[in-house]
Structure formats: structure tokens, C-alpha cells
Amino acid sequence: ANTLRLYLTCIRNTLEAAMCLQNFPCQEVERHNKPEVELKTSSELLLNPVLICRNEAEKCLVETSINSIRISLKVKQADELENILAKKFLRFLSMRAEAFQVLRRKPVQGYDISFLITNYHCEDMHKHKLIDFIVQFMEDIDKEISELKLSVNTRGRLVATEFLKQFI
Amino acid sequence: ALQSHQSDSHPCPLIVGVVLPRAKTTPEPLRFPTIITRAIIKGRRPWIPGGETMAFFNGGSRALVEILTRFQSAERPMPVDHTFFEFGSVRYHVQASASDPENVYLSISTPSLSHEASPSTGLPEFTLQEATKMYHKFAEVVEPSKEGYALTLKLNFSGLARPKDRARAVRQVSLLQSVILGSQLKHLLGSLGSSGATKLVYNHRDPFFVSRTPGKISAIFPMRFRDDTDLAVATSFFQELQDAGSSYARAPRCSWSAIPPPELRGEPVHHLTTNGGFVSFDIFERHVKRKRAAKTAWILLNFQAYVKYHIKCTRNYIQSRMRKRQETLAEVILNARLRGGDEKKKLQGNFTRKLLLSTQTEFRKAVDTITSLILICYEKEIAGCD
Numbered sequence: 001a002n003t004l005r006l007y008l009t010c011i012r013n014t015l016e017a018a019m020c021l022q023n024f025p026c027q028e029v030e031r032h033n034k035p036e037v038e039l040k041t042s043s044e045l046l047l048n049p050v051l052i053c054r055n056e057a058e059k060c061l062v063e064t065s066i067n068s069i070r071i072s073l074k075v076k077q078a079d080e081l082e083n084i085l086a087k088k089f090l091r092f093l094s095m096r097a098e099a100f101q102v103l104r105r106k107p108v109q110g111y112d113i114s115f116l117i118t119n120y121h122c123e124d125m126h127k128h129k130l131i132d133f134i135v136q137f138m139e140d141i142d143k144e145i146s147e148l149k150l151s152v153n154t155r156g157r158l159v160a161t162e163f164l165k166q167f168i
Numbered sequence: 169a170l171q172s173h174q175s176d177s178h179p180c181p182l183i184v185g186v187v188l189p190r191a192k193t194t195p196e197p198l199r200f201p202t203i204i205t206r207a208i209i210k211g212r213r214p215w216i217p218g219g220e221t222m223a224f225f226n227g228g229s230r231a232l233v234e235i236l237t238r239f240q241s242a243e244r245p246m247p248v249d250h251t252f253f254e255f256g257s258v259r260y261h262v263q264a265s266a267s268d269p270e271n272v273y274l275s276i277s278t279p280s281l282s283h284e285a286s287p288s289t290g291l292p293e294f295t296l297q298e299a300t301k302m303y304h305k306f307a308e309v310v311e312p313s314k315e316g317y318a319l320t321l322k323l324n325f326s327g328l329a330r331p332k333d334r335a336r337a338v339r340q341v342s343l344l345q346s347v348i349l350g351s352q353l354k355h356l357l358g359s360l361g362s363s364g365a366t367k368l369v370y371n372h373r374d375p376f377f378v379s380r381t382p383g384k385i386s387a388i389f390p391m392r393f394r395d396d397t398d399l400a401v402a403t404s405f406f407q408e409l410q411d412a413g414s415s416y417a418r419a420p421r422c423s424w425s426a427i428p429p430p431e432l433r434g435e436p437v438h439h440l441t442t443n444g445g446f447v448s449f450d451i452f453e454r455h456v457k458r459k460r461a462a463k464t465a466w467i468l469l470n471f472q473a474y475v476k477y478h479i480k481c482t483r484n485y486i487q488s489r490m491r492k493r494q495e496t497l498a499e500v501i502l503n504a505r506l507r508g509g510d511e512k513k514k515l516q517g518n519f520t521r522k523l524l525l526s527t528q529t530e531f532r533k534a535v536d537t538i539t540s541l542i543l544i545c546y547e548k549e550i551a552g553c554d
Contacts, residue, residue, distance in 0.1 A: 099501075
């Protein structure tokens with residue numbers, strides 16, 4: 001729990017520093033406004049990406065640009081069941097990305113889930129609440145996957161018990 | 169959910185062996201999940217939040233018990249002609265006439281248990297003898313059986329005076345399918361001799377193996393799954409089954425292994441290729457003593473279906489939990505908006521649609537109201553001018 005707190009605090013501080021976004025029209029195409037962190041065409045508009053690792057399995061990549069920020073998360077998956085549950089759950093959320101607005105439909109390669117926050121989101125939402133959402137999202141994902149795994153095992157145990165009771 | 173149709177009031181002939189008129193309409197076969205739902209244990213709920221109940225496979229047909237009980241408790245004789253399905257492949261037909269209320273004809277068509285997947289044919293002689301032995305007090309086997317059915321029994325409960333005896337007899341009759349399967353399994357095991365292994369197929373499902381050694385019989389199920397999620401859930405279940413087996417000494421010992429057990433040495437490779445491993449049950453004499461043989465056979469023959477049902481329920485549970493968590497998280501991001509709470513609802517997909525629809529309806533109502541007011545004013549003006 002201690003390492004989790006430190007990990008989340010580090011991510012929170014990084015996001016607070018990185019989330020200074022402003023409107024910046026595309027330099028290459030007239031009347032276009034694109035998130036520069038996705039295109040990566042102009043190096044002067046990009047900041048250095050920050051990688052925060054809790055351990056080998058869990059990490060968070062924060063890529064910032066002048067008008068957008070991309071946050072990619074790799075979630076802990078201890079065994080095959082957690083792997084399946086995490087993949088299933090995060091895919092479920094990604095498919096419903098419009099409900100979350102800042103969620104990316106496809107995660108960045110090497111990561112399990114990604115967020116894309118643009119200057120428009122910062123104009124529509126409170127910055128500190130946006131950061132709270134990201135942090136709470138990370139906590140809830142871990143909690144949900146652990147609870148799902150526990151539930152699956154418990155259900156299996158109960159069902160196995162009921163099956164064997166039929167013989168008695 | 170039981171659908172049945174009574175025939176018209178044609179008197180049924182009393183002669184044994186004549187093909188009786190079929191029901192005018194055959195109901196939709198009751199699908200597998202429906203039967204499982206109807207077999208839910210009432211009152212038993214696991215501690216898991218959500219309170220889903222679990223199903224188990226009862227050897228007896230509850231629909232048959234209901235029909236026969238209702239027929240017996242009817243105040244006056246009434247004609248009965250029911251055809252219904254269970255588990256998608258077992259078909260029952262119950263027929264009785266008002267002019268002969270004491271005799272009820274019960275026919276059953278069930279997939280057989282054999283070495284290869286083959287269409288079901290008539291029942292072998294030893295099965296008919298087993299049925300005769302089981303039900304000789306109140307039933308006799310009708311030969312030939314009704315067309316399209318493997319076995320027809322003529323039931324007569326008039327010899328059983330006490331209602332308790334009749335109820336017990338009805339319950340025994342409901343176990344007809346498990347009796348048939350039990351006798352087939354017994355015969356197949358007998359043909360193995362004192363030791364050996366053989367492959368069996370039930371109802372065109374995945375084959376399983378039965379191995380006989382002195383003192384025990386092992387039922388080995390090769391498990392195959394199409395999906396990674398199914399595989400993960402099933403593997404967790406098999407490990408729990410193995411662990412729980414040690415707590416119940418009276419239940420058959422269960423073991424799971426990823427590789428084929430030694431009893432299956434020599435079997436063709438394509439039968440032993442699985443992704444879910446092999447689940448083995450060791451059956452000893454105490455599990456098949458007296459009347460337990462039919463019940464044990466029934467439970468084991470439905471093991472693969474039981475696993476699939478557990479996986480299906482688990483997936484549903486996971487889906488509902490994910491949906492709830494998604495709604496919780498979506499509320500957090502909506503609360504982050506700068507504007508007030510009413511407009512937050514516009515952003516959620518479902519709420520947007522509903523809000524737009526309600527807004528359109530209200531707008532139309534307002535337009536209608538204004539139009540009617542204008543018309544009233546116009547009419548008043550015209551009336552005033554006149």
C-alpha cells in the first residue's frame with residue numbers, strides 16, 4: 001500500500017506539472033487543430049516524456065505537448081487469470097471511450113490503456129478533478145481486477161462444493 | 169415455461185401397440201438454460217454480492233412430476249396429451265384418456281450412451297429389463313414403443329393406495345432417463361472386463377473416457393475450450409474442485425492434470441489434444457452401491473454441461489460488474505465538468521438520447537399550445553369583427 005501511495009502521488013505531481021495546455025493550431029495544415037502529442041511532427045512542440053515505474057509490471061508513461069497530453073498505463077497482472085480479466089475489463093472500457101471523453105479507444109503499444117487530454121478538455125473541466133479522475137481510475141482498476149479474481153475463485157469453490165455434494 | 173397442449177376430445181383406443189394420435193402442436197423444445205433455470209435450488213444463495221443462485225442438475229424430470237401429480241390429483245378424469253423436451257434432446261410424451269384414467273402412457277426418446285456418436289436407436293434388451301425391474305410395481309413396458317420414441321411405459325398407480333406411495337412412485341418415474349443411462353453405462357463397463365479403458369460419447373458431446381481397474385472406475389474428461397476467458401475460468405474451477413474433493417471424503421476423488429493421465433496411454437493423439445487439461449473422477453464401490461449407480465452416472469454424464477454452465481454464469485457476472493464499475497467511473501468524469509449538474513447528463517450516450525427526445529416532445533407540446541392559443545385569439549377576433 002505504501003508503494004502504491006508513492007506511485008500515485010508521483011503520477012499526480014507529474015500530471016499537475018504537465019497539464020499546462022493551450023490552444024495551438026496545426027502548423028502544417030491550415031485551419032486544423034490537432035493534438036500534437038499524437039502526431040509528433042514538430043519536435044519543438046513536444047516535451048520530454050516521463051516514465052514512472054512502480055515495478056517491472058506497473059508503469060505510467062506521460063507524454064506532453066503544447067496542446068495535449070497522453071497518459072498510458074500498464075496494469076499489474078500477476079497470473080493468467082488476472083491477465084485475462086485485465087484485458088477484458090480494459091477493452092470493455094476502451095470500447096465505451098465516449099462515456100469517459102478523455103479515454104483513448106486504443107491503448108498505446110506496450111500499455112494496457114491510454115488517455116488523451118487536450119486543451120479543450122482542460123477548458124471544459126476542472127484540472128484538479130481531471131487529475132483526480134486519472135488517479136481514481138488507476139486505483140479502481142486495480143481494485144476491480146483483484147475483486148473480480150477473488151469473485152471468480154470464490155464462485156468456483158462454491159460451485160465445486162455444490163457439485164461434490166450431489167454425490168453425498 | 170412448460171408448454172404443452174392437450175389434444176382434442178377424441179377418445180383414445182385402449183389397445184396396446186396401436187400408434188396413438190400425436191399432439192396437434194408440438195411445443196418449442198425447452199432450451200437448456202430454461203431447464204437449468206427451473207432447476208434452481210430455492211433458498212440457497214452464495215455470499216457473493218448480487219445474490220445469484222446456482223443451479224444443479226437434478227436427475228429427475230420436474231416437469232414430469234408436475235404433470236403426473238396434476239393428473240392424479242384431478243377431481244375428475246381428464247384427457248392428457250403432453251409432449252415436452254428437456255435438455256434440448258430428451259423428449260417425453262404423456263398420454264391418458266378420460267375413459268381410462270387409471271392407465272397413463274409415458275414415452276421417452278433419449279440420446280444414447282455409446283462408443284461413437286451415433287443417432288439414437290431403440291433401447292437394448294438389458295435396458296428394458298432394468299426399467300421393468302425398477303418399475304414393476306406400477307408400470308409395464310409397452311412393446312413396441314410409440315413411434316418416434318425409444319421406450320413406452322404403461323403406468324398404473326391404482327395399486328398404490330397411499331398418497332405417499334404414489335408420490336414416491338411419481339418421483340421414481342421422473343428418474344427414467346437416468347435409469348436408462350445408468351443401465352447403458354453399467355453394460356458398457358461390464359464389457360470392459362476387469363480392466364481396460366474405452367471412449368464414450370453421450371448426446372454428440374465431446375467424448376470422455378472410462379477406465380476400469382480392480383477396485384475402481386475412473387471417468388476422465390478431456391476439456392476443450394474455444395476462448396481464453398473460458399479456459400482461465402475453467403482452470404480456476406478445476407483447481408477448486410480438486411481442493412474441495414479432499415474435504416468431502418464420500419464424494420469421488422477428483423484430480424486435474426494438464427497432461428493425459430496414465431490410464432489413457434495408447435489412445436489416439438487427436439482424442440488427447442486439449443487446452444483445458446483432463447479432469448478425472450475415481451469411482452469406488454461405495455459410490456455405486458444400490459440405487460446410487462444411476463445418480464452417479466447422471467451426475468458424471470452432465471459434468472461437461474455443468475462446467476459450461478458455470479463458465480457462462482461467471483462471464484455474465486463479470487460483465488455486470490464491469491458495467492457497474494464503468495458507470496461509477498463515468499460519473500466521476502462527469503462531475504469534473506465546469507458547468508452545472510443538469511448539463512452533465514447530456515454527455516452520457518444514453519442520457520443524451522433520452523434528453524433530446526424529451527426536449528423534442530416538450531418543444532412540440534409547447535408549439536401545439538401556442539398554435540391553439542393563436543387560433544383561439546384569431547377566432548375571437550373574427551367573432552368580434554362579425
